[in-house]
Amino acid sequence: MTDFGRATLPYCSFVRPGEERARVGVGVGTDVLDLTAASAARGHVHAGLFAAGSLDPLLAAGPLAWHEVRTFVAASLDAFAEHLSPAAGVELVLPFTVADYVDFYASEHHATNVGRLFRPDGAALTPNWKHLPIGYHGRAGTVVASGTPVRRPSGQTRGHDGTIAFGPTAKLDIEAEIGFVVGAGSTLGEPVPTSSFDDHVFGICVVNDWSARDVQAWEYVPLGPFLGKSFATSVSPWVVPLAALAGARVDPPRQDPEPLAYLQDEDAWGLDLELEVIVNGTVLSRAPYAQMYWTPAQMLAHLTANGAALRPGDLFASGTVSGPEQGQRGSLLELSWNGSHPVLLDDGSSRSFLLDGDRVTIAASARLAGGRRIALGQVDGQVVA
Amino acid sequence: MTDFGRATLPYCSFVRPGEERARVGVGVGTDVLDLTAASAARGHVHAGLFAAGSLDPLLAAGPLAWHEVRTFVAASLDAFAEHLSPAAGVELVLPFTVADYVDFYASEHHATNVGRLFRPDGAALTPNWKHLPIGYHGRAGTVVASGTPVRRPSGQTRGHDGTIAFGPTAKLDIEAEIGFVVGAGSTLGEPVPTSSFDDHVFGICVVNDWSARDVQAWEYVPLGPFLGKSFATSVSPWVVPLAALAGARVDPPRQDPEPLAYLQDEDAWGLDLELEVIVNGTVLSRAPYAQMYWTPAQMLAHLTANGAALRPGDLFASGTVSGPEQGQRGSLLELSWNGSHPVLLDDGSSRSFLLDGDRVTIAASARLAGGRRIALGQVDGQVVA
Structure with a gap:
């Protein structure tokens, strides 16, 4: 369970034990604040955005509403005790409806490897x-x-001897990525410039883009x-608003x-984030997001340069985050160099790619100006046969 | 306006002049039957599927409901006169919400060109x-x-001299395709075999996959x-149910x-369709769907072979339909051989790629056993600067 500071205030969608309907939550320490109940109890002007229990209406509401809701939550935290409960006791579900999903390839180290x-x-x-940022x-x-x-x-593969076969992948891998969640949509035919990045992007999540190499x-x-x-x-249950990341730029x-010109990012959106890759409890990698070649504002400008429209819930991910060092690579493909140099786990076993039963966690954090590090959530998954 | 025979009975979503809400329609000759109104007036058991005015609920309802609705419409046509109006007098809108869109590359002639x-x-x-069917x-x-x-x-291109530039595409093209509309979804982790094709796929539409070469x-x-x-x-407003195509297999x-084995299609889904490509009134091509190398059942089995789930509204298209002859190619890239052999229009002008103002129509028809040809609808679009 991620322990969030009180300046992060990420959003989630959760279901309480014995209930069917989802509620919108805010992460506060290791608790979840029931924003659906709290905003309704306060009669907040934006309470209607949380009634359905997913982040979809909030995403679509746009930057002014995002600011007003965050201000309301931050100012009222201490009055919300009755609406807090341990996040470990609720089910965290997919926080928003994914419209289109785009994956970029923005790490020079990853693309080179x-x-x-x-x-x-x-x-x-x-x-x-x-x-151009390839995606x-x-x-x-x-x-x-x-x-x-x-x-x-399972899938179709060609062996070294040229044999074509169908069967379970022998090279199941992870990709540690940051996902950018689009809130406000755009009009078909109208590109979104880099300078409008935070008018459209609501926040970030952690992404594991599982791959069969x-x-x-x-x-x-x-x-x-x-x-x-x-x-x-797989995506983390928490969406961290961009507003929480201002100090990490x-x-x-x-x-x-x-x-x-269309890719120039004057007020550049570099972010000092770290992605920790953990397999069965062993930290295999700490991948530095700050070294990504293309910024998310450039990715968004490129994605829309042909006039492609954005919709609330569009998700675009950075591609695997890898730094220059061995211990900074965000995929097993790179860490084991396609199986030629298996990595060691703390239990003494080694891995070229994932085995059935393996548990993978990718946990992200941000380093703020001044050096303080804040948690951004994590994405978990276990491989089954 | 397409003139549909009474055995085709394609579905659409339409808006009447002066109204806001959409209705589900059925194509009958050059008329549209207001199925939303007709089914409600008859108190039909499936009337609820048409209340919202899009095909989404019908798609999700599955094959038994598809059969029952088609039977009801076919049996009641002559009693529906009050619910018929000229299709030319209504606005035909996007008939369903597209979930995921996949484009295949199933024509050997196109891929070779x-x-x-x-x-x-x-x-x-x-x-x-x-x-494998590449997609x-x-x-x-x-x-x-x-x-x-x-x-x-607009987009980024590299010129012959290596110059990288951003600007309006000089090679705007079309791709004449058939789209397959998924109705019933599937479960994550469970592949859909070729034999279950018509348990999941509701019908077809005509697709123009515009391309900037x-x-x-x-x-x-x-x-x-x-x-x-x-x-x-662009997609045609009409979705023709698979049931109407039985005679074209x-x-x-x-x-x-x-x-x-997973790609073997015992009761093969070859379809004797033709796609007519028309630019500014000149028929440039008649592309034969029957020569497509991969069948749609194979495409669906491949698409889900890794356990990827289907959702109602998933759309997968065949890729450009091209036959072996010059007059059977479904893109200007092939027809003009990347601009080296411009095609002539009836007005005396020539085209390598599309010019601003050009009007493109792709019209599909099916040839039934016995030789009778039935219209399947068309997709139109005009290029603007």
Whole structure:
């Protein structure tokens, strides 16, 4: 259970034992505040946004409402004792309805590692990589809540001897990512500039983009990843509003070549976050988000540069977060170098890829100016046969 | 306006002049039957499915309800005169809420042509092409109703001299496709076999998957098409139920190599359809669906082979339908051979790709056993600057 500070105030959707209907919650320490009940009891002007129990109406309500609700919660916390209960005692469910899901590929270290592994005879980065944030659409319908068991998927693969076969993946992997949750939509035909990032993006969540590397390697040319990814994408139950991350903004890495005008991010959205990758209790990696090459504002500007409309609930993820060091890589593909250097767990066993029964947690935190670190939630999942 | 025979009975969602709310309609000749009103007036057991005016509840209701509704409509047509009005006098809107959108690449002729154009130095078909139906996820949020103007998208491209620039696409194209509309969903983790195709798929629509070829060519390696496609995908207002296509089933082309067991389609879903591509009134192509290499049942089995769940409203399209002949190609990329052989229009002008103001129609029909041809609807769109 994540212990949230009182300045973070992330949102969730939860169900109390014995109840059917969901409620909107706010994380306060290790408690959850029942915002559906508290806002109704206070007769708050935005109480209607929480009646249905999902974050969908709040997302669609836009930045002024986001600000007003956060101000209301922060100012009233001490008066809310009757609406607090331990988060460990409730069921945290998928917090919003995912409209479209896009996955980017914004870490230079990750893209370089994957390029070396998947295309050993070519340049590690494709020629377009430093000119645009590469991304693709994933399957929104298989985005699942943290804690949902992940069944080892089957798929078609080609063996070293050229044999084509269908069966359970032998290379089940994780990808540690940050997800950006779109609140306010946009109009078809009208690009969203980098400067409007926080008019549209409500907040962030932690994402594990489960991957079947053997399936992906065989299928992905020429139209990109499909079944190697579409079986499950897990998201943290907590959505942390951008407002909580103001103190974690840092300069992103220098971009060379200079990006085209539509990708320039004047008030750059670098974020000093860390993603801890934990398998069966062993911390395998601490991936530094601050080193991501493309900022989320650039991702959003690119995503909409052709006029594609945004809808409330659109989710775009950063792609695997990997730093330059071995202990900073956000996937087993990179950590084990495609199985050639298995990683050791604390129980003495080793892993190239995930085994049935393995429990994976990706926990994110932010380092604020001044050095204080705040928790941002985590995403859990166990592999089942 | 499409003239439907009385055995086709496609569904739509429509809005009457001066009204706000949508109604579910059935195409009868050039009229639309107000099924929302007719079913309510008769107190039909399924009337509730049509109250909201979109096809969403009917899709989710499953095959028994689909059969019962079709039987009710067919049996009652002559008693429905008061609920018929000319389809030309109402607004046909997006008939269902698109959940996930997947685009396949199932025409061997199309994939071969594109491979020759995009990868002139390699084999036209990638090594995986005859082993699995290649597909990728597209943007559900930019699937639009027939008639929606399509604004020429801007995007990033690389010129012949290597210059990277951002601006309006110079290679705006169409893709003539058939879309398969999923009704009944499936459970996460449980693949849908080819034999269950018609338990899940409700019917078909006509799709124009607009494409910006210059954007696509620069962005698509390594993660597939993204902004070159995501600005708009137009669908016909009519969804033709599979039940209307029973007489159009034919054997698909022989598959060599034999597909793996999970892709075998015993009672094969080849369909003898034709897609007419019309630009500014000139018929440029008549693309034969019967020659598609992969059947829609194989596409669905592949899409779910990793356990990916289906939701009502999922849309998967065939990819561009192209036959072996010049006059059977479903994209301008192929028809003009990437601009090297512009096509002539009846007004004396020529086209490599679309110009602002161009009007595109893709009209589909089915040839039933015995040779009679029935209309399946059309998708229209005009390019605006």
